Amino acid sequence: MASLVLGASGAIVCGQPKELTGSNTKGFNSIPGFRGQLSSGVLHDKCLLGFSSTSSTQRKHAWWIARSVSEEAATEIEGGVMEVEDEATLxxxxxxxxxxxxxxxISTKTCGPCKMIYPKLVKMSKEYPDAVFLKIMGDLNSGTRALMRKWGVRAVPNFRFFRNGELIHSHSGANEDELRRNFLAHYEK
Known part of the structure; x- marks a missing residue:
């Protein structure tokens, strides 16, 4: 059975994988915010495909998530990490x-240590699919630069952990052990 979650930036449709052709795709066009065409289980035009699960059993069955987003809002860049380009989307x-x-x-385009630690973050996003992993390129646009100023970010990569929208931890640096240790300390709570 599929489930549907609606948000301001689009819709998430979850269900067990199956070939999406013919009559079983008709309902997608009625989803508010959905922009795209379905063809053999692939979404086109600003839509993303991914996998989501809360257990290894579900991961083995590869549950699909399809999320329709605008170009300005967010894009899946790798693994379960979503790139955010404005405060409203965040x-x-x-x-x-x-x-x-x-x-x-929080990274910048020219930051070498940011590029080195990023694959480790992607790996963690795959290991812990019930946590939410986001990335902001601080020098991408005026909105992301404003967020860096607002938060007083002076060194990148900068990692911030939130729960219920509240900041619970922040640290800078590309040390994988420190990132994982801090993540696990807050993940378990």
């Missing part, structure tokens, strides 16, 4: 996450 993720741990990676 706030939407906080609301949708509820009491789940949200890990926010």
């Amino acid at each position: 706030e939407q993720y906080f609301r949708e996450a509820g009491d789940k741990l949200v890990v926010l990676d």
